[in-house]
Amino acid sequence: MNIANPKRRHFLHVGMGAMAGSFLLPFKKLFSPIKDPGFLPDEYVGKYDLILPTTAPEELEVFKDGQQLFLKIPGRRPMQIALKAGDEFYVGDDGQRIVFNRLKDGQLDSMTLPPGILNGVSEPVTVVKIEG
8 A cells, every 4th residue: 555645556576487477466455454363564564674784874763654664765655564474574566575583582683675776785784783
């Protein structure tokens, strides 16, 4: 769902492996509100510290609207986060995978972002939870 325009439909390109080309699936069907009764979105909400050698420190934010989570990267519009399984989620219009990491005691510690989600960064990036 697009926060600015909730009626706008997004589409996700899905590769077909050996088959040539791709097809479009309605993004809305893949990113429906989370219905798992054991899911606790508040656990993921907070600020995450982004420190890269090429940029000044920045804060990423995970926030919720109802039961739905969103990721806010400075300078970009919020991206919906959809539960895949456990601490794995899909994020953004193209369904990239992010993973929330836990300490041995089960407490959320950080989030690993996929390559390319941050401008100019072509490797996965782990950001540490600093608040929330």
